Amino acid sequence: MKYSEEISNKLNNLLVKNYDAEKGYLNAMENVDSPNLKMFFKRRATERSQFAKELRTEILQYGELPEDSGSLKGTAHRNWMSLKSIFSSNDEEAILEEAIRGEKTSLDEYKDVLKDRALPPSIDSLLAKHKNAIQSAINTEKVHEELVS
Numbered sequence: 001m002k003y004s005e006e007i008s009n010k011l012n013n014l015l016v017k018n019y020d021a022e023k024g025y026l027n028a029m030e031n032v033d034s035p036n037l038k039m040f041f042k043r044r045a046t047e048r049s050q051f052a053k054e055l056r057t058e059i060l061q062y063g064e065l066p067e068d069s070g071s072l073k074g075t076a077h078r079n080w081m082s083l084k085s086i087f088s089s090n091d092e093e094a095i096l097e098e099a100i101r102g103e104k105t106s107l108d109e110y111k112d113v114l115k116d117r118a119l120p121p122s123i124d125s126l127l128a129k130h131k132n133a134i135q136s137a138i139n140t141e142k143v144h145e146e147l148v149s
Contacts, residue, residue, distance in 0.1 A: 008064035010113050015055040016067050022048035028095045051130050103138045
């Protein structure tokens with residue numbers, strides 16, 4: 001496998017996760033009543049959309065084709081979030097818990113890719129920026145969860 005193809009594969013995996021996260025946040029936004037939570041989820045969805053655009057640009061610069069949709073696993077997670085919100089006594093808390101769980105998974109995936117010390121500095125920097133934003137979102141979601149519970 002060529003080096004550029006290997007990097008693009010890693011970036012494509014993160015790209016799909018960002019598509020999933022964006023859709024998940026939009027789904028969460030539709031399933032909460034709190035205007036503050038709606039805005040929070042909208043900001044996270046917008047952030048993940050921006051991450052996806054940045055990853056697409058990097059993949060194209062390596063002469064590879066970016067993925068254009070999310071994963072089956074992401075669809076299943078969004079469906080679980082919807083189902084959980086329907087049957088939960090505290091919809092917003094349950095949705096926040098699932099959002100945190102999804103973000104922790106994303107964070108771990110970014111950390112795994114960043115372990116590759118052969119990444120070009122521009123990609124390393126971009127992924128570190130994304131990882132830090134995801135960590136910040138997790139911390140914020142935990143605060144929101146405490147306020148809701």
